[in-house]
Amino acid sequence: MVQASDYINPLIVQRADPYIYKHTDGYYYFTASVPAYNLIEIRRAKTLNGLANAAPRTVWRKHPDGSGAMSQLIWAPELHYIDGKWFIYFAASHTKEFDHNGMFQHRMYCIECDNPDxxxxxxxxxxxxxxxxxxDTFALDATVFEAQNKLYYVWAxxxxxxKGNSNIYIAEMENPWTLKTKPVMLTKPEYDWETKIFWVNEGPAVLHRNGRFFLTYSASATDENYAMGMLTVDENADLLDPANWQKSKTPVFQxxxxxxxxGPGHNSFTVAEDDKTDILVYHCRNYTDIKGDPLYDPNRHTMVQPFTWNDDGTPNFGKPVPYNYD
Structure with a gap:
């Protein structure tokens, strides 16, 4: 049985918003926000622990002019394999300045690679x-998933x-970079644990198990208040009807x-080397005394741990595990 102690934690230091995908070639592919927010890198390894020492490869850099689209603050890339091609979804801004609401000015973007590697x-x-x-507002943290022979896009x-900084939306896609249907809001910050300092729902991730889709997301400020919530829907339901999604009233991971x-959060999901055990991937800090804006504190580290399932078929993420190396 796979144990949390089987894995190096933190797996990769100073990598926030981690995304790990196990491909059909047997490799784990990893991408995340880099501390300088200036590029997108990928690393790969045959094992999860192997990612810790795998050499990252830069596959895309922010635009150099510093004032045009995709030229500032590259956030939260995700790597997906769709119909034989690779796609990376990420958010980027054209400036480091805030808009009239005091928010960053990110929009969502997509790049494609048709090379097998x-x-x-x-x-x-x-x-x-x-x-x-x-x-045409602040938007980020896109992910995609397939259901009922359709491709869906979920984002913040x-x-x-x-009220608040962001809500979670879903839409069907015409192709991997174009929406087909009108967005539907699935959740907004409303509970006390979602509105600590900032009213935020962001970082969606989708898991398909036991006849249901589980959509996790992160809420509140990116300090010790950051926590994960979850929505649940039957796999055969109309995914674009928000009434079909049930929202947990309490955090599922904190x-x-x-x-x-x-502050564990902005998670993704993968599977262990046995292809059976589900793995939670997330970032976390090990201190609360953050100097200045938490966004610019680089010490959100990538963590991985197996999780189990409750008798009712819902995931039991447990609690963040301790570091096992200094």
Whole structure:
């Protein structure tokens, strides 16, 4: 049986918003936000622990002019394999300045690689530009998943009519960089644990098990208050009807104060080397005394741990595990 102690933790230091995908070639592929927020890198290894020492390969860099689209603050890349091609979804801004609401000015973008090896060369990646949504507002943290022979896009976005920084939306896709249907809001910050300092729902991740889709997300400020929530829907339901999604009233994963693991979140999912055990991937800090804006504190580290399942078929993520090396 796979144990948390089987894995190095933190697996990769100073990598926030981690995304790990196990491909059909047997490799684990890893990408995440880098501390300088200036590029997208991929690393791969045959084992999860192997990612710790795998050499990263830069596959895309921010635009150099510093004032145009995709030129500032590259956040939260995710690597997906769709219909034989690689796609990376990420958020980027055209400036480091805030808008009139005091928020960053990120929009969502997509790049594509049709080479079987996504790590070969930066030139292999083609830009598809911005993924356009009806609201031209702060948007980030996109992920995609397939269900009922359709491709769905899930992301976080600001609605000026709703209090808070971002809500979670879903839409069907026409192709991997174009929405087909009108976005539907699945969740907004409403509970006390979602509104600590900042009203935030962001970082969606989708898990398909036991006849249901589980959509986790992160809420509140990116300090020790950061925590994960979850939505659940039947796999045969209309995924674009928000009434079909049930929202947990309490966090499903949160800070483990006694062992100094604070603010776990912005997670993804993968499987262990046995291809059976589910693995939770997330970032976490080991201190609360953050100097300045938590966004610019680089010490959100990538963590991995197996999780189990409750008798009712829902995931039991447990608690953040302690570091097993200094």
């Amino acid at each position: 996504p790590m070969r060369d930066e030139a292999d990646w083609t830009e598809h530009g911005q993924i356009v949504t009806p609201l 976005q600001k609605d000026p009519a709703i 800070s483990n104060m006694p062992i100094h693991q604070y």
